Amino acid sequence: MPRNRRPQDREEKRDEIVVAAAALFTEHGYEETSMVKVAAAAGVTSTTIYWYFEDKDALLIGVLDHVLAQALTAGSQRAEEPWGDLVLWAIEQLERYHRLVTVVHARASVSPLIDTWHDRFHTLMDSIMADGLRGIGVPEADLTAMTRIGVFVVEGLLMHPQTTLERRHIVELLTSRR
Amino acid sequence: MPRNRRPQDREEKRDEIVVAAAALFTEHGYEETSMVKVAAAAGVTSTTIYWYFEDKDALLIGVLDHVLAQALTAGSQRAEEPWGDLVLWAIEQLERYHRLVTVVHARASVSPLIDTWHDRFHTLMDSIMADGLRGIGVPEADLTAMTRIGVFVVEGLLMHPQTTLERRHIVELLTSRR
């Protein structure tokens, strides 16, 4: 069945580029990684990337979707753990992606594509955070504000690494009955 | 006294470049503003900027110092107001500098100069936040963690504008007796 092999190859090649870009963007940063470097890591020429992605921002979105999907899969397998532990574990896992967090914020105000992704991401984070907070008994009247606080603190912790102890103290303070 | 006029002129010219860069970095973003554009706005050639600043990151630091000094002056004149009101006012004032906030985070991991500035900035924010929280009766044992939460939430609010009402609810939740 050579009829449906083409689309399959295309997906694979696209993934190879995304994986190469994800590693470079994560380790060295988005602005610091040129299209030529991504291409070299993926075994193609820089112009080839433009056959798979509209531009560099579209490639970034590919990377973000890839990393997010991975993170959600890993997280869903720990859904049984206590909420506080899960949050601490997520922060620890995501700390290595702090460069992606900052570049999304930096480019959201200049690229409508990234801005839209950022909005959708926060909608997702909000619903996950709200569910968790409801689960530990946060009163409904405070839920929206507490959700915002929770998401901001997680983002803050990703961008400003703390010791394990400090992290624990912060999360305990926020998840303790009030 | 022509003897000490030179240093004075140099300061003035430097300030003109900083003010031009501050406006452009604030409105359009750091990466989106070329040295040529800054130079044109300041009435010089791009190469001239390099006589006053080591490189573009050093210019950014000049801008950050300038904006921070302004903000601290404006804030110190409101020191008598209730702590919660002061925080809300500060957030409202600083919202227009969200592009500076994000670029500092983005470049801290690539430029040692920016990283050092970022560290010093957080030391300052921490001490201001800790003083305020102590003032409203936060127990000493929770002060470090609460300070971190406070700073992260303020940064989050700068980067993710909310309605006045939501802002108020969030700050009230954090400043309410526990």
Add this chain to the structure above:
DNA sequence: ACCTGAACACCGTTCAAGT
């Protein structure tokens, strides 16, 4: 001391040309 124009290496992106 201060400022400039020309030049350098690099960047994201386009496109005509190949298979």
Add this chain to the structure above:
DNA sequence: ACCTGAACACCGTTCAAGT
């Protein structure tokens, strides 16, 4: 359909040359 090399406009930065 997929990939490339050459080219384009732009970028931060350097430097020899001017005053």
